[in-house]
Amino acid sequence: QVQLVESGGGLVQAGGSLRLSCAASGRTFNTYNMAWFRQAPGKEREFVAAITWSGGSTSYADSVKGRFTISREYAKNTVYLQMNTLKPEDTAVYYCALRSLLSYGYDYWGQGTQVTVSS
Numbered sequence: 001q002v003q004l005v006e007s008g009g010g011l012v013q014a015g016g017s018l019r020l021s022c023a024a025s026g027r028t029f030n031t032y033n034m035a036w037f038r039q040a041p042g043k044e045r046e047f048v049a050a051i052t053w054s055g056g057s058t059s060y061a062d063s064v065k066g067r068f069t070i071s072r073e074y075a076k077n078t079v080y081l082q083m084n085t086l087k088p089e090d091t092a093v094y095y096c097a098l099r100s101l102l103s104y105g106y107d108y109w110g111q112g113t114q115v116t117v118s119s
Helices: none
Strands: 002-007 010-013 018-026 031-039 046-052 058-060 068-073 078-083 092-100 113-118
Touching (some): 002 092, 018 113, 031 078, 046 078
Antiparallel strands (some): 031 046, 068 078
């Protein structure tokens, strides 16, 4: 089993930056990729960014492309989300997720960390 713990959320003014971290523990040998999702009040959970575990290939939602950067430290089983030029629309609970090699979807989820962007 895998456990994911996010950190780094908080309150920031529009135009500011935050860096989220997600540390994975437990059995991570079969990780295919890790990703960030977010869910704003009254909205469905949406994809933000993903990175393949071994190759480091990244993908982003159109809404954050150019502003957010996902990265990983392979040896530390940790992924990061650098968020720049934050907008009030980015306000949400951000969740870290992990997909294993044997699953099409995401198998494990963190508890979430709140990001609030004030105008």
